[in-house]
Amino acid sequence: MRECRDLSCSTGQKVLTSIPIFDVIPALKTKRKTKSLNLSNSRWLAYAAAGAASTLGGAHSAEAEIHYSGVINDPAGNGRGDVNITIPLGHNARLRFDEYTYNLDFAIDGAAVSNDFCAYKGRYGTYYVSRLHQGAVISNCQFLSPRQGFGVLLFLSPFSGGPFFERGIGFIGFRFNNGAGMQYGWARLGMPGPDYLTARFRLVDYAWGDPLDQVRAGQTSLAGNQVEPIPDQGSLGLLALGGAGLMAWRKRRAS
Numbered sequence: 001m002r003e004c005r006d007l008s009c010s011t012g013q014k015v016l017t018s019i020p021i022f023d024v025i026p027a028l029k030t031k032r033k034t035k036s037l038n039l040s041n042s043r044w045l046a047y048a049a050a051g052a053a054s055t056l057g058g059a060h061s062a063e064a065e066i067h068y069s070g071v072i073n074d075p076a077g078n079g080r081g082d083v084n085i086t087i088p089l090g091h092n093a094r095l096r097f098d099e100y101t102y103n104l105d106f107a108i109d110g111a112a113v114s115n116d117f118c119a120y121k122g123r124y125g126t127y128y129v130s131r132l133h134q135g136a137v138i139s140n141c142q143f144l145s146p147r148q149g150f151g152v153l154l155f156l157s158p159f160s161g162g163p164f165f166e167r168g169i170g171f172i173g174f175r176f177n178n179g180a181g182m183q184y185g186w187a188r189l190g191m192p193g194p195d196y197l198t199a200r201f202r203l204v205d206y207a208w209g210d211p212l213d214q215v216r217a218g219q220t221s222l223a224g225n226q227v228e229p230i231p232d233q234g235s236l237g238l239l240a241l242g243g244a245g246l247m248a249w250r251k252r253r254a255s
Helices: 041-057 235-239 243-254
Strands: 002-004 017-019 066-068 074-077 084-090 093-099 103-109 114-121 127-129 151-155 168-177 182-191 200-209 219-221
Touching (some): 103 114, 168 200
Parallel strands (some): 127 151
Antiparallel strands (some): 114 127, 114 168, 182 200
16 A cells, blocks of 8 residues: 555645555446445435525525535445435536445536546546545646546455545545536545445535635635534534525524
8 A cells, every 4th residue: 555645636736645556457346236325315315405405595696605515424334235325416416426346436427518526547547536635725626527437436345445545534526517617516525444345434514616616625615715624513403404404504604
């Protein structure tokens, strides 16, 4: 295992990426027969609905804003079935987490014009999702849109490794364009660390900005360019109320 600290965004901004000494040859990455993962589905739907409602609520506003999920912090994996998670962002864009035979993958799709994520390419043509630090400017990343549509987050045993292999918090950067301009966002993952016999992680939270907004990893509000290392746990109850709860929570934070 070697640690690479110079797989960087275009401005020289550092990303922390732990990759195996070898790349897994793409032919080995055959898909498992996936099944739906029971991840407190009512909670996932509440978060998705709140995010979509915030998008609609800001559609006619002259003020740009960041659409924030609130704290989710639900575990995925842990032997409860193959990971197969889809998260709608609004206007058909969506984030996807999928477990394959030997790896956990990430993708973004659905936006009308383009869908990309921060990534780099390995020596066998494998695309890896960049592991960003808190505060990284998402628009500065190297964005790739692999032909197969996904990038590797994590290799499972016996091919252990990948950018999200090490224990701790890591950010995914993404962007999408529905025709009104590029929108940037992030997703915060908590990784338990090896061994990974199956895919295991926590989706802590995620956010995305309005067209042409500059967004940093962990930023939850445009007011004061705010980046949160530890999300406010008190947002959970409000978020369960949907878009109205999310907007009330934002007002509370701004006061």
